[in-house]
Amino acid sequence: MCFLMQAAPSDHVICARWVVPVMPEGSVLDYHSVVVREGRIDAILPTRELGEAHQNLPKVELPNHLVTAGLINTHGHAAMTLLRGYADDLPLMDWLNNHIWPVEDRFVDEAFVFDGTSLAVAEMIASGTTCAADTYFFPDAVSQAMTENGFRGQVCIPVVQFPNAWAESEEQHLEKGLAFHDSVRDSSLITTALAPHAPYTVSDNGFSQVVKYSAELQIPIHLHLHETKGEVEAAVDDDGQRPFERMQRLGLLSSRLQTVHMTELTEGEIHTLADKGAHVAHCPESNMKLASGICPVHSLLEHGVNVALGTDGAASNNDLDLLGEARTAAFLTKVATGDATSVSAARALSMATINGARLLGLDDEIGSLEKGKSADIIAVDFTDIAFQPMHNPLSQLIYAANGTQVSYTWIAGRCVYQDGRNTSLDVSALKTRVESWQKKIQSKL
Ligand SMILES: [Zn+2]
Incomplete structure (x- = not known):
């Protein structure tokens, strides 16, 4: 009962x-x-x-x-669950530039984020996830959907250069984000982080501001980094630097940094991650579906880097099942290394639980069954x-x-x-709202 x-x-x-x-x-x-x-x-x-x-x-x-x-999903965009199956079988930049960003431009508002996040939370709760890190516009609506359903989350403050329905500029993202941070300061379920989207969508000045506020507020930085080989090559063509080098120069590398994806890494970069105590959120199914590449999980773990798991958004996965993600993470590392002993079942469970808690800085509170923990x-x-x-x-x-x-x-x-x-939400009312979003999106295409 x-x-x-x-x-x-x-x-x-x-x-x-x-x-x-x-x-x-x-x-x-x-x-x-x-x-x-x-x-x-x-x-x-x-x-x-x-x-x-x-x-x-x-x-x-x-x-x-x-x-x-409870399982811990360390990277996602919950509201994008409303775009599940909307655009499949495309490479990352085509998927983003020609499909996802245009539809987001047209439809994303507070109600979209609240309903999409509620849908994601319902799915995550039903499949054993009890905490998720989320990055999307309207973090207040993300936080509200999580809290109303008794769900735990790291709700990130998004920072991007381009204007969107939530904010016009990097400065405005930070201004609104800091107000949001203050509003959830006393929450027992919600923590915050700063989430500059990626090196190719945030300026040097934006990153410097993020580093400053992260130190001031003692909150993490959550960043898509080296998602594809193309991203790294384009940056090198542009200014002669790998994005990782640029992040290091701007002072992002620390134990408060949560990097996401990391499919392209040199031996030296892996050493730097280990030295600085930075974390990696590995999203194997999203990386496989977008043909982004393979994160060198085995090598990262061997060097002592904390690697946790994320589903990424349902638009690039297309589910939020973290047990499935753990199995994929184990299988992908085995095939990538040619070593069936790498990432055992026990290690995959650690990645889906305690490593996620460490990445979020919540390992005293969650991530394992121990006396005194939540x-x-x-x-x-x-x-x-x-x-x-x-x-x-x-x-x-x-x-x-x-x-x-x-x-x-x-x-x-x-x-x-x-x-x-x-038990904490009305799924049939939610389904009706989701259906109406689907009709709205379809009818305006
Ligand atoms: Zn992502």
Whole structure:
């Protein structure tokens, strides 16, 4: 049963067949329970050791389920879920210049962002994601859609040179973004970051301002970087510098930097990332679909760079299933390196959880099941014959399951999804709004 149509998170005990705490990596606990009090993990212990102190707490019995930490999607554009399937099978710059940017120009407003983000949040909650980093215009609407649905997020402040429905200039993006940052300062679910879109859409002055405010406010910088070989070559043709060199010169490289994609990297750049403690959000399915390239995940991990996972927007994926993304990340690295031992199932789960928390600077709070951390927890149902026999639950989770097997999602102790039902939002009303956006977009093409 779900206890969570309540204002406060309920105290309860989740009794599972398997608990995978994420830390230490690869650990699988048989017949264990997770005790949740006041939205936090109070204890993880063998179910048979539950005692008097737990007697009066409601129990969630999960006899065929694996329970683990909520998944963390470290890169996306939630509102673009309204453009899922709108333009496929195109290379990045053609896709952006001739399809995505024109349709965004015409339709993006506050309502578009709120409805698109609500759709993405509903999908993410249902497939086990409990926290996402998001970059889009109208961050207030992104934040509102996340908060209303009890979802955790890093809502980025977008910065680009070109005018759009939200802001006219880099200066105005920053001005409005800082006001947004102030408005969510006390939120328990929302953090912020500055997101200069990419080296090819932001000026040197824009980057310098971003670096200044990031240091002042102690918030991360989230940046698309080296997404394709073409991007790097065009920059070198233009001013003789690789975008990475330019970012380094402008002072972006630090442990607050979250780079996204990174398909083109030299050995020296990998060393610099490791030295500076900068993070990488790897989006394998988007990179594959747009034929952007392959991020050298194996080498980054070997050098000690923190690599997490992102789906990117649903317009270039086309789903937001992070379990699927973890499987793709493992497979792609194996094929890219010719080494089947690289990115194991356990490592892929770490990338989808604790590494994501580290990238967001939230690893004291989320990313693993540990006493004192927020109760961001998912349960995956292994009843189906597709998961038998159960030689290795962690292997089944990454290599055999996908988001549709997620049967419970809790965020800060609140149950937001149970057995096919989002408990925090009205999905049928949302579907009606989404359908009306589809008709509107189609009719004006
Ligand atoms: Zn992106």
